[in-house]
Amino acid sequence: MGHPSFHPKTLDSPTVLPQVVEASEEVKQKPRKWYYYLWDTLDKPREERWLMFKLDAALLTFASLGYFIKYLDQTNINSAFVSGMKEDLGLYKNQLNYMQTCWTVGYVIGELPSNMILTRFRPSRWIPCMEITWAVLTFCLARANNATTIYVLRFFIGLAESTFYPGMQYIIGSWYRKEELAKRSCIFHTSSALGTMFSGYLMAAVYKLGGRGGMAGWQWLFIIDGVISLPIAIAGFWFIPDVPEIAKPWYLTEEEVKFAQKRMQLEGRQQRKPYTKAKFKKIFTSWHIYALTPLYVFFNNGGVSAAPVFQQYLKASKDPKYTVSQINVYPTIQNAVQVVSTLAMAWVSDGVLKGARWPMIVFGGCVNIMTEVSLAVWNIPTKWKWACLSLTGVAGGLSGLCMA
Structure with missing residues (x-):
């Protein structure tokens, strides 16, 4: 690409590392080529491209698969509820909301202690252990026979899942530079929408298994979700690279780890330090904790995508009356909108806006205001109601930008 060319293996030589670092910094100072806006590694020296290819292939792929199963196991309760669980267990009134609340309570309680643990122990051990825990608890949901059991299981699933998203954002932020971060953070985040979509499609298919093995279709959903989740969780022991200062992944050489450490030093990222009174x-x-925490709270509570509104709307409809398959599949339009809008905003933020996040966050927030106000009115034309329910997916794409 017009930069110093080295064979990937030559980075093992200590004399090559300074040249690669210098070439990488030189690229940042020059006008970007058009292919940089497609994918940032195309405009980097070969050695850096090779390092980032391996990181993307291992870290980003595992992060996306892990977040996929997290949302698969987090949102399956909604699909199960509208697909027979409500009737089989005699659930009523706000019990679905209580199930979601129990998960949220566990998630909120676990996040901060878990991230503190990640700064003391190896993420490549802690995160997969928590993934295996929630996969096993997902299996247990298939045998729950009353609301109280589901409340307890959902609490501990939330507690176990609290490790993953903030933990993986922390690890991703420890390996990538500012102009690389939004795309990867948002690619990671879109896997949540894909997990929700897949849960709807899976429930539509698994519903037909009802009666086999003496179990209903919604029970089979939890079992199959667990079967999908377990091998991905186990893979984390090999594919999470920890953070650069302690990393010894099998797919990176010692010199590549040193190069990654240097990249973070150039970005101004500090290494992990002990917790002290001065640090607290x-x-x-x-200002960060007082500005960014409310921002994320508002984001999480600002979109109906956080609740099964679309599914409940279809289930309650009498004219026309929708089938179980349609109730599970149609709401995935919302998730498809989230995937497309998330990636579009990430590419614009990293490339066109050169790392600025706020313009895209404001844009997504404005779209969200329009859809939420319309849905709050509710008595609006049916086509516009469908459009608003679908467009709430745009707000879901802001998480990766907020984290970046």
């Missing part, structure tokens, strides 16, 4: 004081006196 610095955290709680910085």
Whole structure:
């Protein structure tokens, strides 16, 4: 690409590393080529491209698969509820909301301690252990026979899942530079929409298994979700690279790890440090915790995509009356919108806006205001109601940008 060319293996030579770092910094100062806007590694020296290819192939792929199964196991309760579980277990009124709330309580309680643990122990051990835990608990949901059992299981599933998203964002942020981060953070985030979509498609297919083995279709959903989740969780022991300062992944050489450490030093990223009174004081006196925490709270509570509104709307419809398959499949339009809009905003943020996040966050927020106000009115034309329910997926794409 017009930069110094080295064979990937030559990075093992200590004399090559400074040249690669210099070439990488030189590229950042020059006008970007058109192919940079397609994918940023195309405009980097060969050695850096090779390092990032391996990171993308291992870290980003595992992160996306892990978040896929997290959302598969997180949202399957909605698909199961509208596909027979409500009637079989005699559920009523707000019990689905309570199931979701129990999960959220576990998730909120677990996030901060889990991320603190990640700064003391190896993420490549802690995160897969938590994934295996929630996969096993997902199996257990298939045998739940009352609401109370589901409440307890959902709480512990939320507790186990609290490790994954903030933990993987922390690891991704430890390996990628600013102009590389939004795309990868948002690719990682879109897998949540794909997991939700797949849960709907899977329920539509698994519903036909009802009666086999003495179990209903919704019970088979939890079993199959667990079967999908378990091998991905186990793969984490081999594919999570930890953070650069302690990383020894089998797919990176020692010199490549040193190069990754240097990239983070150039980005101003600091290594992990012990928790001290001074550190806590610095955290709680910085503007970040008071600005970014409310931002993310508003994001999480600002979209109906966080609740099964679309599915409940279809289930309650009398004219026309929708089938179980349609109730599970039609709402996935929302997730498809999220995937497309998330990736589009990420590419614009990293490339065209050169790392600026706020314009795309404001754009997504404005779309969300329009859809939420319309749905709050509710008595609107049916076609516009469908459009608004679908467009709430745009707001779901803001998570990766907020994290980046």
